[in-house]
Amino acid sequence: MNTSDQLDAAFAALANPTRRAILAHLARGEATVNTLAEPFDMTLPAISKHSRVLENAGLITRGRDAQFRPCTLNTQPLQVVANWTDQYRHIWDARFDVMSGILQTMKESNDE
């Protein structure tokens, strides 16, 4: 993934309080999905789904142990988004791309 895709995936994954809480838990060390589910009033499949979103965003990795597959925090994508100014720059750039398109469309319809 390039930086922009990575930001999109990490941003989407982080836009959820449960997933941020899971990351906070994993910052203290690896944990199984069962352990991660304990503090939440959620079903195991729901927590598994959250952990898959985090895994797909590259924010966590799963172990090879077939039975437990413990989750481990992967900090590399977090470093990309940790600086809020990088995050905001990404958002503003995307916004201004849209703004530019609208202004172009307005101009073309005025010129007709």
Add this chain to the structure above:
Amino acid sequence: MNDQQTWVKIQREFDASIEDVWNMWTDPEMFKQWYGPMGMSVPIAEMDVVVGGIRKVCMEMKSPERTMSMWFTGVYKEVSSPSRLVYTESMCDEGGTIISPQSMGMPEGHPDITEVIVELSEADGRTTMTMVHVGVPEGSAGGGGWNQAFDSLEKLIGQSK
């Protein structure tokens, strides 16, 4: 994150008049069309574009699981049509009450307001826009929900190193 930049500056040139670009920021119906990129939408934008006037914006992010709404409010500090606009931004609830960093589970002392400064100038029918989004330092007036979220993430990174 004291050694990091606490502001974003972006300059763009548009093939448009200065009035059209100004309206992008100050006409709620225009604003809604561009302010929600990356899978987000802006269902509500209320703007009282006078000095001291209040703004309130709702951003929605739909995922297969649920729709997440984020509300932002702020105050217009400078309104010099069509060349300069300054407003503050804070996370708030649906009623417009600013959400304190503490209530979001963040440590005390985090800034909760950011400031957006837009400057426009026109030459030869083209408009140059300079946007600065600044995190106002702790104790004065600046920040934003994501700011706090990322501050806490940065602490996470620190813990796991």
